[in-house]
Amino acid sequence: MAQHVSWEEARGILRKLREEQVRDGDLVVKLWEDVLMDSSHKLGNELWNVYEQVCIAALDCQKLEIADLCIEALEAKFPNSVRVKRLEGMFLESEGSFNKAIEIYQEITEKDDANMFAKKRLVAILKAQKKIPEAIEKLNEYLKKFMTDYEAWNEMCDLYLSIHDYANASFCLEELLMSNPHNHLYHQKYADIKYTYGGTDNMEMARSYYAQAVKLSPSNMRALYGLFLSATNLSSSSGKGAKERSLNSKYAAWAAEQIATKYKAQQPDQQLRDTKVLESIEKMLESLQVAN
């Protein structure tokens, strides 16, 4: 595939991957090896960003010789660079030499306490060693200093989810919501956590946040499904009065209609018929009516 791409196209693809922070090591390495390596002199100053990107991609694919070449080139251009040192640390990590990597990161943080990358790599090492409680503790320390680091809050949330600590996972998402109140994905993930946590109060919260996510982005299918499910659950909840249950049935029915409309508009007929999506939604709606 990569052979049929021109060097400008390859450069464009790498730029896009950097901007959108997509993790696709295989593609990056192929584009480098098949296309850009021979045209690297045409890249100008962008070459150094590309070297860094290819290095990390190569580490992801365990192509350590390529990573080594990139690091050498970067070291020659930027001797004593902390950014290059971080790559050396990551190289050691990918070899499994965690202790040596930790030494490098600690050297970096001793010289510069505000170096976020080195601190986060230390957390990543703990995660790779399956030391989840320690990773959480270290990330907590980090977040006390760098509380606007969204990537870190997201990672923290996922770490808590991996040990089923839904309360703390919610807390992480709340931090993200406070600083990004218009991000429909955060509303939806928060709702997902509340739903999973369970219980009537959490179910109601989930429904509210799903509704907000739908309001912010009417095409968020997960939010629509979430709204449908949470409303369905609440409509048959014994902790709720008849009026509330009936309201929730209406919400569920509305969500189901939105979902069905989107499927009919976007899916080809054959697929729609074969996968029986509409039938499965009907089925869930029927169980709603039975409960009421």
Add this chain to the structure above:
Amino acid sequence: MADITVGVQAYCKLLLHSAKYPHCSVNGVLLAEDTKSKDHKAVRFADSIPLFHLSLGLAPMLEIALVQIDTYCRSKGLVIAGYYQANENYDDNQLSFVAKTVGKKIQEYFPDACVFQIDNTRVNPESVQEVYRVHVMRDNSWKELDRSKSTSEEETRRTASELLRSAAQRKLLDFDNHLDNVKNDWRNPELSELIATYI
């Protein structure tokens, strides 16, 4: 205890799913033919449906996926009979809480259900045999099944190897992809056809 056979469609798709998202944990379900007979001697997994690579531990989308797939299955004489998972950590081969819980749910409807724990170290073209460890429910907990009881054909493994070599995993669509854009078909009909051409 039933003997297990994993057909080429099921085998290849679960392998390709793991290969598509090497940095994530992935999961999915396996479908078996719904034989109404009481013969529990053999379970043949005919196909697999890749589910998620994001937030495996969150319930709502899993519920939706299972209802949709179940409705689909009934119309095709299939039944959800297994669950597979590949963990995020490279050498983590433990059944996670999610794997055990979903597995249990499936087992309630299909007593011979299996949980396939994928070994990340074997997801590459050179070593596609023994790419998973099969677990079955015994005395209320999941126990690893003896390797002799689970088989896949040589042809199946060869096909899987070829597909990995040709980076076919990029063609695979899971339920997460479907939720991003409902045109994405979690049955993977094109991939199924491609797999069929190798046999």
